[in-house]
Amino acid sequence: MLNFLKKSEYVLGLNARNLSYLRPSNSRRALRIADNKLLAKRILSKAGLPVLETYGVISSYDDLKNFDWNNLPPTFVLKPNRGLGGEGIVIVYGRREKEPRPWVKANRKMVSIEDLRDHIRNILEGIYSLTGLPDAAFFEERVKLLKLLKPYSFRGIPDIRIIVYNSVPIIAEMRLPTEESGGKANLHLGGIGVGIDMGTGITTCSIQRDRLIEYVPGKRVPLRGIQIPDWQEVLRMAVYAQQATRIGFLGIDIAIDRDKGPVILELNVRPGLAIQIANQSPLKDRLQRIKGLKIKTISKGVKIAQDLFGGEIEEELEGISGRRVIGINEPIEILDANRNRHLTMAKIDTGAYRSTVCKNLAEKLGLNKVISRKKVKGALGAEERPIINLSFVMDKRLVSTETFIADRSEMKYDIIVGRKDLKRFLVDPAKNVFMKKPKIL
Amino acid sequence: MFFPIQYLINHGIPQETISLLLMIPIIATIIALSRQVIGIKGFGIYTPLIISFAFLSTGLKFGLMLFLAILLVGTLSRLVVKKLRLLYLPRMAIIVIIVTLTVIGAMYLGIYANRTEVITTSIFAILIMITLIEKFIAAQIEQGARGAIILTSETLILSIISFWVVNWSWLQDVVVQYPVWIIIFSLLTNLLLGRWTGLRLFEYYRFREVIKNVELPKKK
Incomplete structure (x- = not known):
């Protein structure tokens, strides 16, 4: 019970929404824009955003x-x-x-x-x-329904609601019109709210009338795992719309038109809170983490959102497969001769069988005791390479293995991780694409 | 008794009037509290307050019957008038006319059945009930049937609670004896309520699944 109360502090209620987020960040001007559809459209299209x-x-x-x-x-x-x-x-x-x-x-x-x-x-x-x-x-203009979303919607047009606060998309959901809602995408009329993983734009949980559902009502069409097209673009548009309107806390409704792609439908200064149920994730916590951050560019805002709030799909995958999802560039910690950890970036290379580590690095860490040698055939001809024992920690898992050493001083990464050491991981090429190399050693 | 109040009474203002007036801060506070802390919405302060005062004059049982009858007739006539496709105000006026006629009809029925409430009820109570129909019908148009039913029943619950509070003879004495304390207490409560950012009681229920899924940070 005490735990329940403590956990409930992470959830955003109407009182806190109105007092802590709407009041301070939304001026009268903001309300005027968002409650006046034509004015909002004018401001958005002046900023170069696509509107109907x-x-x-x-x-x-x-x-x-x-x-x-x-x-x-x-x-x-x-x-x-x-x-x-x-x-x-x-x-x-x-x-x-x-x-x-x-x-x-x-x-x-x-x-x-x-x-x-x-x-x-x-x-x-x-x-x-x-x-x-x-x-x-x-x-x-009437939005033309995307073929992908046709099986999920009754008559009307689904839209994507994204709440943006301080230039960071905080939470996202797709709203589907149903028979009960009369073809309208409004949740309080009986529309479906589908939570979206911020990182990948793939749908997670769904709700209708605040209750969790798995399928489109009356059909055996699962609502989980739909990939929203142009996800990055949708997020960027949402952040840009918030900046253009200068409304601090804003719900942005975006539809995806068959021909035009993402278009902004409407702005909402009092976005509903059921979005937390659809995502099974509390909002207050997310808002507090973003408060006071200085976000300079749109890309930065989108990236922060994807890094901080994404990962639901990944966690699910990891749960099912028992493997960790890693990106193409992954931070790893190499254990030296004294079992101390040294952080560096690794290139994940599923084309290579055995991992290779830079000779200089191996020497520096006292790991250059060659245990055997093996011939490798590459594009540049055959070569014999020394093999050493190496242990590293990648995504919280310890891998003990034997790796080649080679001169990699001219290369961007000190270590390449090959198939042999990736058996307990899944590689997602879309992950960590922008991750910068941390300062090492 | 508090002197300024005594002064009013000495000059012929009925004590009942004063105690009713001093009930308003209490009712308003209760309504604010139910919205911010419990999550019962209702139609603001005015509607439940005025209905509870109407109940005072009609009695709870008869008042409720009257209210529900008016609501039913109002809703039914809205559904009929809707088909005529009229502008908003004339349409609403027609509904009010039908409701008024129904009330007059009910009076004949009351006399025929020898029910004394019909004859003794103050005209203001009936007027309040009839004019409030506009608010309830507007809610039906704006929120749809489901939303309107929820809002209306919440308003009714608040009205009944307010009626009990106003009708409480102990409290009626207390407000006249200690009016200053009642005002200070109401003001302070509302100042606190106005800064209250916690979850509402109903929200604990609404978000229970989300709350269960929260992962608390591990203590280091």
Whole structure:
């Protein structure tokens, strides 16, 4: 029980979200931007970020009277500018050729110009707006569903919600529209929230109505293990959007269009907290680790997020396979003659059988006692190389082996680790790509 | 008795009025507390407060019946009026008209059945119930059926608790005897509540799986 209370301190609740994160970092200006979809779009597209095209804006009865309905494409989305929770949105998928040329909705119902006028009048009256104040309506390009995500979504478009704080993506989830949510991707209406591993962009746990689920409701389609395309790009866009809007704590909704790739759908200054359940990971802890960091570039923010908050998939893999997941460049500790540890970077080379260590390094560590010799055939011809005993610790595992020594003073890495010593590891070429060589010896 | 209060009473202001007024800080604090610490949302302070005061005049049982009847008629008429596709305010006005007519109808029914509550109920209680229908219908439009049901029942629970507190005769005496302490206590509690960043009681339940999965850092 005491443990439970202590652990609960890592979870972000509504009180703490509002008081500690929304208030200090989000000004009135921020609220104005995020609650006004058209303004947000203008700011984002000015910053060069991809947003959905606006076909037309109607902000008064005059606009409505003079609106040219013939300019609308056969498929579009009609939205209230200050709408909340996906209310008041009309989506049409095509237009009939026969007069009076109505549009067609997802449920095959017809929508005439007169219907749209009615709906727009309601929007102008402010029925769907946050505060009930008069609102504007606008027509927007419809996102085209990615084939990859088709089996997972009911009618609507899934989007990716990323919470960015202090230029670092903190947590991410994919929101899937369901039959229960009426084709909307909002969790409180019954949409599915799918946690995403920050490091790889692969989905992990899923929830519907705050409860963990494994499959798409009513289907045997597992929600785990979906690779979000363009993951790096999505993260970069989210960080850039936060910087461009200068909103300290921001939820960014990104959809992936079949043709255009990632586009920013919407900004949210009060992102919901169920995202913690979808990721089975507490937010407060993550936020505290990021607070006060000085992030200079977008890449840095993305990298920190991937390094700090990624790894769920890896842990799972390690759990199943009993092996450690390592990258192409991996820090390792070599044990010298006195069993002291010396840190260096190793190149993981699955093309080589036996590991090779630099002659100079081996001498320095007192490990140059040759136990045998072996001939190796390489591109440069056959060569006989000495073999020594060597022990090293890689990703917390001790490996005792026999390695070649060779002159590697001209090479970037002092040691190459070959297949013979990799049997207890899995190599992921996407991991640690940017890892810098630590200062050694 | 605290002198300024005595002064008001001596000049003809009923003690009941004063004790009701002094109940407002307590009710407001209870409502703030239930939101921030327990996690019961409801419709802000005004709605539960005014409903509990309405209950005072109607009695809890009759008040609840009246409230639920009005809510039911309001919701049903919304579903019917929805089909007419009208603008927001005229649509809401029609709902209020239907609800008003229902209440008048209920009066005939009450007289016929010889129920005295119908005759003695103050008009303000009925007015409050009828006008609040707008808030509940607006919630149905904004939050959908599920959200509206949750919000409405939370509001109702808060109203009933507030009613019990306001109706508590011991407390009615205490607030008149020690009004200064009541005010200071309410203000301090709210200052503390306003800085409270802990999890709400319901959130412990909501996030239980996440909490279970937290790995505490190992002590070195």
